[in-house]
Amino acid sequence: MHIFSQSFKYDHSWSHVVIGMWHKYPNPHCTHVVNVDVLDRTIDPITGIIRTERVLGCKQKAPSWIVKLFGGSEDAFVREISFIDPATQTATITSVNLSLSQFATCYERIQYRPMSSTQTAFTQTAEIQARMAMWRSMTDKFEDWLVQRFEQNAISGKAGFSDVLRTMWEAKEKQTAPS
Template identity: 75%
Template sequence: MHYFSQLFHYDHPWSHVVIGMWHKYPNPHCTHVVTIDVVDRSVDPQTGIIRTERILGCKQKAPTWIVRVFGGSEDAFVREVSYVDPKTQTATISSVNLSLSQFATCNEMIRYSPSSDNQRTVFSQTAEIQARMTLWRAAADKLENWLVQRFEQNAQLGKLGFSDVLRTMWETKDRQLACAH
């Protein structure tokens, strides 16, 4: 099993980031995400927590050896479940690959929470990546290494893309408000 984690701050308040997370895709940095389908959305009347389940459709070039060994195609699907708690100001997103999950799984967890000054948002991301081929340990290690590298690349692209989305959504609005006064 391989692990990935990162922690950083977005220079926007939590409320802006949570609104922005529904507009993250499509963006020019994350062209591998091609479809987003909302499967279910509900609000708990007791807590006010918003639960959303989505399926993300992705297209990614897989190395030839992976396609030969495991089959499949460039099309991949990911199940994402998010919880937004307006009272505690936390948003959590968990995701897992649906495609080729019999060979490898990637369990990702994201958390957005306000920084201590409430002007920025803390972003934490972890992923556990595990190949499921106990008989072929060498192939499993190679697959896990490739998956971790791909995950890290996509995580960096996701950070760039989301930063651009937030900048476009909020800095443009802030400038318009400043000009109106």
């Protein structure tokens, strides 16, 4: 198993970041995410926590040896569940791959928490594990490729989300600017 982890801050309020979460895709930095479907959304009447379940459709260019070994296509799907807690100002998102899950699992957890009124902390961890016990060298190679792909997507995701937040901020500033 490989673990990927990163933390940084966004120079935007927690509420701005949470609104931006719903507008992250599509964006030109994350062209691999081609659609997002909301399956379910509920609000707990006691706690006020908003739970949303979505499926992300992705196109991933896999190396030919992976396609030959496992079959499949470039189409991949990810299940995402988010919990937005307005009382504690915590947003937690978990996701897991649905495609090729019999061969490998990527379990990701993201959390947004306010650092101040104008900054939001972002933490991300991913546990990536391949399941090919009889071929340890192939398992290692596959996990290495998955980690590299995840890191590339994380870099693109950060750039894309930063652009989404900046665009939202600029639009808000235009709306509130005196004419």
